[in-house]
Amino acid sequence: IETGGKRTVEQLGGGYINPGGLTVDGGELMAATMDGLLVRSLADGSKWRLRADLATGRDVTAAHVAGDTLWVASRRGLAASPR
Numbered sequence: 756i757e758t759g760g761k762r763t764v765e766q767l768g769g770g771y772i773n774p775g776g777l778t779v780d781g782g783e784l785m786a787a788t789m790d791g792l793l794v795r796s797l798a799d800g801s802k803w804r805l806r807a808d809l810a811t812g813r814d815v816t817a818a819h820v821a822g823d824t825l826w827v828a829s830r831r832g833l834a835a836s837p838r
Contacts, residue, residue, distance in 0.1 A: 787815040
């Protein structure tokens with residue numbers, strides 16, 4: 756994560772990020788991890804927060820925005836959320 760022109764490393768605490776599991780939606784960075792979908796604001800440097808309401812299972816494999824829909828895949832299924 757880059758803050759003030761410097762790159763930093765931040766532990767998510769949510770397991771590993773799945774391959775291809777990063778996406779940006781509406782100013783938020785989303786990380787598809789083995790322990791859920793984690794989200795943080797890109798604008799204010801807030802902490803990561805779990806968004807269990809957007810996924811059908813704990814092991815989130817991908818998140819992708821297509822048009823007005825956020826698609827979140829997990830090992831338990833696929834969820835679509837209007838943006």
